[in-house]
Amino acid sequence: MNKGLPTTSLMDPPTSKPTRNAGRVGRLPLPVVAVFAFLLLQSVFEIRVARDDAVKLPLHASEIIDKCRALSIKPGPPEDFHLRTHSDRFVAGTKPTLIKNATIWTGGVGGLEILKGDILVTNGLIKGVGVIDKDYLAALDDVVTIDASGAWVSPGIVDLHSHLGVSPSPSLSGSNDGNSRKGPILPWLRALDSLNTHNDAYRLSVAGGVTTALVLPGSANAIGGQGIVIKLRPPEDRSPTGMLLENPYSTNQTEYDTSAVFRYRQMKHACGENPNRVYSDTRMDVIWAFRQAYDKARQIKNTQDQYCTKALAGEWKGLAPDFPEDLQWEALVDVLRGRVKVHTHCYETVDLDDLVRITNEFKFSIAAFHHAHETYLVPDTLKAAYGHPPAIALFASNARYKRESYRGSEFAPRVLADNGLQVVMKSDHPVLDSRFLLYEAQQAHYYGLDGNLALLSVTGTPAQVMGEDHRIGFIKAGYDADLVLWDSHPLALGATPQQVWIDGIPQLSSPHVHRKPASSQASPQTPDFDKEASDAVKFDGLPPLGPKTSNDDFVVFTNVSRVLTMDTKGIEDIFVAGGELGVALVHNGKLFVDLAGGWISPGLISFGSVLGLEEIQGEASTSDGYVLDPLLYKVPDIAGGDNSIIRAADGLQYTTRNALLAYMSGITAAITAPKAAGFLAGLSVVFATSAKHQLDDGGLIQDVAAVHVFIHHVFIGQGEIPLVIDVDNADIMASLLRLKGEIEEELDTSLKFVFSGASEAHLLAKEISDAGVGVVVSPSRSYPGSWENRRILPGPPLSEKSNLLELRAHNVSVALGVPSAWEARNTRFDLGWIALEAGESMSKKEVLALASVNLQQLLGVHSFETDLVASKGGDLLDFDSKVVAVISPRRGIVDLF
Ligand SMILES: *[C@@H]1O[C@H](CO)[C@@H](O)[C@H](O)[C@H]1NC(C)=O
Ligand SMILES: *[C@@H]1O[C@H](CO)[C@@H](O)[C@H](O)[C@H]1NC(C)=O
Ligand SMILES: *[C@@H]1O[C@H](CO)[C@@H](O)[C@H](O)[C@H]1NC(C)=O
Ligand SMILES: *[C@@H]1O[C@H](CO)[C@@H](O)[C@H](O)[C@H]1NC(C)=O
Secondary structure, three states: OHHHOOOHHHHOOOOOOHHHHHHHHOOOOHHHHHHHHHHHHHHHHOOOHHHOOOOOOOOOHHHHHHHHHHOOOOOOOOOOHHHOOOOOOOOOOOOOEEEEEEEEEOOHHHHOOEEEEEEEEEOOEEEEEEOOOHHHHHOOOOOEEEEOOOOEEEEOEEEEEEOOOOOOOOEOHHHOOOOOOOOOEOOOOEHHHHOOOOOHHHHHHHHOOEEEEEEOOOOOOOEEEEEEEEEOOOOOOOOOHHHEOOOOOEOOEOOOOOOOOOOOEEEEEEOOHHHHHHHOOOHHHHHHHHHHHHHHHHHHHHHHHHHHHHHHOOOOOOOOOOOOOOOOOHHHHHHHOOOEEEEEEEOOHHHHHHHHHHHHHHOOOOOEEEEOOOHHHOHHHHHOOOOOOOEEEEOOOOOOOOHHHOOOOOOHHHHHHHOOOOEEEOOOEOOOOHHHHHHHHHHHHHOOOOHHHHHHOOOHHHHHHOOOOOOOOOOOOOOEOOEEEEOOOOOOOOOOEEEEEEOOEEOOOOOOOOOOOHHHHOOOOOOOOHHHHHHHHHOOOOOOOOOEEOOOOOEEEEEEEEEEEEOOOOEEEEEEOOOOOEEEEEOOOOEEEEEEEEEEEEOEEEEOOOOOOEOOOOOHHHEOOOOOOOOOOOOOHHHOOOOOOOEHHHHOOOOOHHHHHHHOOOEEEEEEOOOOOOOEEEEOEEEEOOOOOOOOOOOEEEOOOOEEEEOOOOOOOOOOOOEEEEEOOHHHHHHHHHHHHHHHHHHOOOOOEEEEEOOOHHHHHHHHHHHOOEEEEOOOOOOOOEHHHOOOOEOOOOOOOEHHHHHHHOOOOEEEOOOOHHHHHHHHHHHHHHHHHHHHHOOHHHHHHHOOHHHHHHOOOOOOOOOEEEEEOOOOOOOOOEEEEEEEOOOOEEEEO
């Protein structure tokens, strides 16, 4: 076994009982064996047996010595690692590949290095980058050559926080294997033991450029268990073990084999609400659970160290016959030995502070705080952590879903980087679809994180944090050949892989590649958010968001390139700049706003989420609550009885942070249905996202818009207002279409149906079109989260079109919705993404209509004078612009941001 030492049976010392070993020693005469072993012991271990005849060496002394020596070995690659000529993951038969004429973002020089040239891949490794030796190339057989035509190539995307495989897609009750609820402290559990290889999301995430993921157990426990690093391509042997990168376990060796090359292990910790919730504890209980566990690990470690100090010195007298260890606790002991990357789900200042104290009490480092929505407020606390400051793994704009994330800020990545802390963007897949992890980095860049750091945040930085940066995360000779050839600059909105290689193997068999505008090849010219970022810190995470209504009688917008307005029929140009940019005058002119080529366009409308009905999703007290469903419960008469139908208008709360952030991103109105957990939601309302309250001038735009129901496995409604049916499954949609036809024929009337959600609608595009049913697609980019919506049309590069464009190609009236209130603000980017995918098949006016006039038409919103949004630096649809003002003819004001 280790380091060529003799095997245990030969090493059994002469003083041990000969009879016990007779069988194993075999045919050699005992005295010979004994003398031989004694000499070896003396030379190899310097054990002074001869001086003390009374000392008995334990039976497994050599094994113990091996273990003791191994205690001080640090994980990491062997010294000759970079001399490797083949990857251990190389698949025989994979051809060498030459990617020619690429623009290569290598990740080197702090993410600033960009090379123009070629990349050669052989044996699963990057063989050369830049200029490839011609003779070397000529000597290779069967080289696959790809002409990148100048397109961008980056390292494969690395996700530092995923539940791929342990939280399968589609989700089925038999597959919820991501989190044990057996107690708060479970360091002995291993995500590997749950990793399911049958999961639609692997293929989808690869199609987004993700090549490696750290799969972690969930956050229901203080210590949830061990994570694993996997590569996302289907392994040759079809087994979970075959997916592992730097496999610490093998199929025939279930324990971590420390005699093999040392690999970093990964461990999940969590503090705050999640472990509290599961065990009905307080933060005090959770922290005590940590301390108790670490105290136990420390005791074992100390016992081992004391034991080994003696054993290695040959002082066996009084030592127990067995090495002091405990299978259940060995992983946590390994944390204390600095061999485990600790990933801590931890949001709030109180929790961060607690964990930093624990690292100092027990002397171990945290690799990264994950989610970590308040870290940007307490950089000094992070720097006080034992060993080194943890990296911070964040979402870009997903926040306010519970108290812990209430102070989350889109400026956190940039503020943390300004404080010298490492920033990682992560998916927490399936919380966010890791296929679009790069979008998280793009948003972080939009809100001020430097481009080089933004790209590193999903490549080199997570690779380093998980201890794999000797082979992944960078484009460098000798590294694993995990590469992505993009259709645009990787920080440009909607950047989509043209091809993805993992271990040198191309992953997309017939990718659909769209032509993008030339501007997509450059990094976006993001706006200035300096003041907003500093306000986020100044106001402790809750900067005032309300608009400042101009006190000037007159506002002038200069350098305007286009002005659009909207009526019930559509969006119309009222001004398009030719050579010179224009001036838009609101009233007569006093305050000047330079739009730097920006647009003035109709305010967007948000639909699909509970925007305006709650402040914090996880806090019932901040919400009006769920409507009573007459199909499931008896609705008391005082509440209207079983025939009642609830109006969202009666539960509206104004000035929620999500609504104000949406307003500042161009959403001037929202259509919201009552919050429902059952079938019947009720009557939706149309309100102004900027208003202070319902009685505020123009705050309530229309108190009843449509009737909303949720159909997931049928009910029919009729009336003048549209029936909006939340439905994903194509079979259910087909039943509804048939029913609609039958009722219309029976009653000789026409029903106005709208499907909302509708992930599988593309399967029935013609039938939906023939039936005259409109569809609000939500979310924009489908994900097969459940059985009912598993048959998605994924969009490029896996299919030519996505759901919305496929429906539109069949002349279905379509509009765009968003499922969650926090993402209402991102509607403009969802639209921009659709515009890129639609190419010349849709004008920008038609794209803007998807989240404005089309929603208005489909959801029965009467005509209202729409607000106009002024965006500086470009239109609403990309990362170059920023919303700077809302002009409201309806309210007779101009709001400035
Ligand atoms: C690389 O591609 C660009 C864009 O297509 C082209 O202009 C250039 O000539 C190509 N360079 C080489 C060396 O082929
Ligand atoms: C375990 O499997 C590996 C790889 O298949 C093999 O090299 C090794 O000898 C096996 N070890 C044992 C103890 O069987
Ligand atoms: C319009 O933009 C140009 C170029 O950025 C700038 O120099 C000029 O000052 C702007 N004009 C006004 C009136 O803001
Ligand atoms: C959609 O409508 C256009 C214009 O009316 C028509 O030319 C086209 O054939 C229609 N497409 C389908 C698939 O019905």
